[in-house]
Amino acid sequence: MENNIRPDRLQIIHKIRKPFNYLRFFLLKIFKAPYMDRKGFVRIPLSTSLWAPKRIITFGKNVQLGPNCVINCDIKFGNNILIAQQVSFIGRNDHIYNTKGVSIWDAPRGKDDVTIVEDDVWIGHGVIVLAGTVIKQGAIIAAGSVVTKDVAAYTIVGGNPARYIKNRFD
Numbered sequence: 001m002e003n004n005i006r007p008d009r010l011q012i013i014h015k016i017r018k019p020f021n022y023l024r025f026f027l028l029k030i031f032k033a034p035y036m037d038r039k040g041f042v043r044i045p046l047s048t049s050l051w052a053p054k055r056i057i058t059f060g061k062n063v064q065l066g067p068n069c070v071i072n073c074d075i076k077f078g079n080n081i082l083i084a085q086q087v088s089f090i091g092r093n094d095h096i097y098n099t100k101g102v103s104i105w106d107a108p109r110g111k112d113d114v115t116i117v118e119d120d121v122w123i124g125h126g127v128i129v130l131a132g133t134v135i136k137q138g139a140i141i142a143a144g145s146v147v148t149k150d151v152a153a154y155t156i157v158g159g160n161p162a163r164y165i166k167n168r169f170d
Contacts (some may be wrong), residue, residue, distance in 0.1 A: 072133035
């Protein structure tokens with residue numbers, strides 16, 4: 001974790017901020033999502049929106065979310081994950097829209113699978129990830145992408161919808 005420090009920030013500032021990150025997680029857990037769980041260090045800004053229909057939000061070790069992220073689906077994060085600001089994990093089937101005689105307002109909710117973000121993943125600014133997708137180990141998602149299907153391990157994807165760009169390693 002010591003390598004994940006901004007170049008303009010002193011190491012002592014990082015050590016001072018660490019207990020506040022733990023406190024912030026527990027405040028979010030108490031007031032926004034009591035079903036949330038973590039296995040290690042997690043950095044979640046208070047501006048993060050948290051909601052999961054089946055009450056599944058889990059974080060591994062060393063997971064960092066940027067400001068103004070949205071989690072509106074059931075999700076499991078692995079370890080060593082960096083997520084930029086304004087990234088949204090949203091439901092794919094929030095409303096059933098094709099039932100005749102029923103307005104969208106009155107339509108029942110659809111069902112989504114749990115979203116999985118495996119270890120060593122980096123997700124860029126403003127990405128939208130639809131529920132039920134699996135982002136495999138080592139993947140990188142380019143800023144502004146819309147992830148509609150599973151992302152292979154150690155690949156870089158981008159665009160709308162997100163498509164393969166290249167492998168992370170040769």
